[in-house]
Amino acid sequence: MKREVKVAIIGAGSAGLYALSQVRKETDDYLLINSGPYGTTCARVGCMPSKSLIRIAEYYHDRLNFEKSGIKHSDALEVSIPDVLQRVRDHRDLLVKENINHSIARLGDKVLAGKAQFLDANTLKVNNDEIRAEKIIIATGSSPIFDPAWETFKEHILTTDELFEQKDLPPTLGVLGLGVAGLELGQALARLGIKITAVHSKEFIGGLSDPDVNKVMIELCKKEFDIWLGARAQLSKVGDKIKIKSAEREILVDKVLVSIGRKPNVDALKLENLGIVLDKRGMPNFNPQTMQIEDLPIYIAGDANGNRPLLHEAADEGRIAGYNVVHPQKTFKRKVPMGVVFTDPNIAFVGKDYKEIKDDDNVLTGSYSFHNQGRAILMNKNAGIANLYVQKSDGKLLGAQIAVPGGEHLAHHIAWTMEQGLSVYDMMKLPFYHPTFEEGLYMLLRDCMKKLGIKKEGIVEIPFSESGDNNQY
Ligand SMILES: Cc1cc2nc3c(=O)[nH]c(=O)nc-3n(C[C@H](O)[C@H](O)[C@H](O)COP(=O)(O)OP(=O)(O)OC[C@H]3O[C@@H](n4cnc5c(N)ncnc54)[C@H](O)[C@@H]3O)c2cc1C
Numbered sequence: 001m002k003r004e005v006k007v008a009i010i011g012a013g014s015a016g017l018y019a020l021s022q023v024r025k026e027t028d029d030y031l032l033i034n035s036g037p038y039g040t041t042c043a044r045v046g047c048m049p050s051k052s053l054i055r056i057a058e059y060y061h062d063r064l065n066f067e068k069s070g071i072k073h074s075d076a077l078e079v080s081i082p083d084v085l086q087r088v089r090d091h092r093d094l095l096v097k098e099n100i101n102h103s104i105a106r107l108g109d110k111v112l113a114g115k116a117q118f119l120d121a122n123t124l125k126v127n128n129d130e131i132r133a134e135k136i137i138i139a140t141g142s143s144p145i146f147d148p149a150w151e152t153f154k155e156h157i158l159t160t161d162e163l164f165e166q167k168d169l170p171p172t173l174g175v176l177g178l179g180v181a182g183l184e185l186g187q188a189l190a191r192l193g194i195k196i197t198a199v200h201s202k203e204f205i206g207g208l209s210d211p212d213v214n215k216v217m218i219e220l221c222k223k224e225f226d227i228w229l230g231a232r233a234q235l236s237k238v239g240d241k242i243k244i245k246s247a248e249r250e251i252l253v254d255k256v257l258v259s260i261g262r263k264p265n266v267d268a269l270k271l272e273n274l275g276i277v278l279d280k281r282g283m284p285n286f287n288p289q290t291m292q293i294e295d296l297p298i299y300i301a302g303d304a305n306g307n308r309p310l311l312h313e314a315a316d317e318g319r320i321a322g323y324n325v326v327h328p329q330k331t332f333k334r335k336v337p338m339g340v341v342f343t344d345p346n347i348a349f350v351g352k353d354y355k356e357i358k359d360d361d362n363v364l365t366g367s368y369s370f371h372n373q374g375r376a377i378l379m380n381k382n383a384g385i386a387n388l389y390v391q392k393s394d395g396k397l398l399g400a401q402i403a404v405p406g407g408e409h410l411a412h413h414i415a416w417t418m419e420q421g422l423s424v425y426d427m428m429k430l431p432f433y434h435p436t437f438e439e440g441l442y443m444l445l446r447d448c449m450k451k452l453g454i455k456k457e458g459i460v461e462i463p464f465s466e467s468g469d470n471n472q473y
Helices: 014-026 047-065 081-110 148-156 180-191 211-222 311-326 374-378 407-419 424-428 438-452
Strands: 002-010 030-034 111-113 116-120 123-126 129-138 142-144 172-176 195-200 226-229 233-238 241-246 249-253 255-258 262-264 298-300 338-341 346-351 363-369 385-391 397-404
Touching: 002 014, 002 311, 014 030, 014 081, 014 311, 030 081, 030 129, 047 081, 047 180, 081 111, 129 311, 148 233, 148 241, 148 255, 172 180, 172 233, 172 241, 172 249, 180 195, 180 211, 180 255, 180 338, 195 241, 211 226, 211 385, 211 397, 241 255, 298 311, 338 407, 346 407, 363 438, 374 438, 385 407, 385 438, 397 407, 407 438, 424 438
Parallel strands: 002 030, 002 129, 030 111, 129 298, 172 195, 172 255, 195 226
Antiparallel strands: 116 123, 123 129, 142 262, 233 241, 241 249, 338 346, 346 397, 363 385, 385 397
């Protein structure tokens, strides 16, 4: 069957659906093509089930503070992993159902199930159909990287696509890769009583690049589970176990959670039929402010372009692409980059990466350890460090890497400040409530002020106690 539409969107994930929200404002002449399950990676196997699991693990971990807080018999508490996983799936099902009910169900025959591939820049093949579209948006997401060498023992290998589907988990798990997902899930599973051995080929974990923050985070995580850094791991099957070998070390585990990164889903699209140069990963050139691929009538948004593989970025990129396919093209300003790793303490990154500023003479780093932070002490969470990168000439915030309690919120404060082009001085003028984690941010700003060594004209700082938090006498 041949079909002609104004806009075809490939992928009914978050980027595709946000694109669709823009397209539908202008036209009914569209087609949403999707292979695989509906409900989005975020809700099905990504952000949401992982955060559900992390929350349950945190509840259980809190028991370690019960006895000293006067709550007795915490040693009688136990975890039922099958029930934990069911709870995670219940959360997931609710969110997936919401998503499908709100977005997919009402689209009727404007949704086509099948894998799309390009015949040329305006033509797609889906199943046996040929779709001609004036404009096409690629929003095909990404998939966990899986080494074909593991195929022979794949029943022992879990990726994040399978983890939350498990009915139970074994007593020992290897975690391969301590990037964002591996670190979040490794810590959560360790807290649920599974013996975790995590192997990471690099020396930096959780996506960090600031050595101070990385060091603190490694020390904290090592208290909870085994971490082997700096060498790649080889997996092999030994009896009914998997042997992980890395440099001089080896261990037998029941299963391995593989979290060594994700790969954009572009292979099946046959981008080679577009007549453009693809890089060595098979990726096309695109403009991150318009989402357009070269000068083709094709746009690429979300994890599919491999640029900023995060949910809020997929949403923004979907909106940009969706807007541009139904309007004269605009170039959009991208927001300050921000990422959060939902470990305890939360890791977060905002703005410029440490590697971008480390050799810049016009940048200083303010630092604050949450070891003695008032609210953190009361919450039994007094650990972690925050580093803020500030422009010496005018005190403007350039970026931050933090691993602190409440880091998800502090990251927002910093990102929002940066988005508005504000400086350390501007932030110091804002109110800070007591006792809050935000007072830790105040201390961080205070350290920046000291290192800047200048007072901005016209700003008189309210005198500050050196001994503790912002609002302490
Ligand atoms: C464990 C985990 C935790 C995460 N946690 C967070 C978090 O806390 N915060 C955060 O911001 N981000 C998080 N992410 C990342 C976030 O989930 C992704 O950035 C986001 O879901 C990407 O959305 P997308 O629309 O690009 O892709 P998807 O939602 O994957 O949508 C792509 C769709 O395209 C379909 N498709 C693929 N190929 C084709 C084809 N050829 N033809 C037709 N259809 C096709 C797919 O089947 C899929 O339905 C996490 C990810 C994981 C895996």
